Amino acid sequence: MNEKQALGAFAALSQETRLRIVRLLVTTGPQGLAAGAIGEAMDGAASSRMSFHLSHLEQAGLVESRREGRSIIYSAALPALAGLVEFLMRDCCQGHPEVCSPAVAALSSCCEPAKGAVHV
Amino acid sequence: MNEKQALGAFAALSQETRLRIVRLLVTTGPQGLAAGAIGEAMDGAASSRMSFHLSHLEQAGLVESRREGRSIIYSAALPALAGLVEFLMRDCCQGHPEVCSPAVAALSSCCEPAKGAVHV
DNA sequence: CCTATAATTCAATAACTCTTGAATAATTGG
């Protein structure tokens, strides 16, 4: 992740419809969702509008697409999201981990719903 | 962190000068930097331009300010950054931690420069 | 092959954002 990519990613995430799409696809995982299904989830937004935002997100590297029959399936690009987070917080501690550990805890909690659960 | 706040934060981060300011302040920590010093670090940008971007960042909740003599000192709002990351990645695993653990690892690494080092 | 379905592309318009330079406000030292 470099500055240019990060700027593109943040710009993509700064639009309401696109942020909702990414958050929806983050919960959907690698399986993804068809463009039409995403449009329905976005208050039935016009398909041209969906295409605009989906291609914007793909251009930014935050989602990936594949064709399945007549549908195009979109899914979140988790490694890109991880890279973005890392880029933003790089060198946040300067030897003082307590300064940025809240961010680590916030993110870790997303993967550890049960106390003392799986650790990868 | 709600959707509105997240949109504001991402919009703030999607501008080159502002992203650089945040990354600079993230490395500076709670100590922060005076507005003028930040301006110098940004290729000597005009002060009105700095004020515009700094107040944009403060409005978005990503930085905080305090007066010290004639200077206004800006510092990163680490908890807000942590909240933003958590909001973006919320419910990313759905019981499958391996899906989002790269993001956790990326962020954790920022706080653990030395292998087996401090764990807070 | 023809129709229906699923999605993208395009052009025009409306809305928003950034930069610049000049003016203003707050603080300190002499």
Next chain:
DNA sequence: CCAATTATTCAAGAGTTATTGAATTATAGG
């Protein structure tokens, strides 16, 4: 109190971005 320093506010103009509706492309089924 006056001048210098530090920073913010404001208005205008240039550039960028999102929405809409119509036209186009790709695939599947009868």
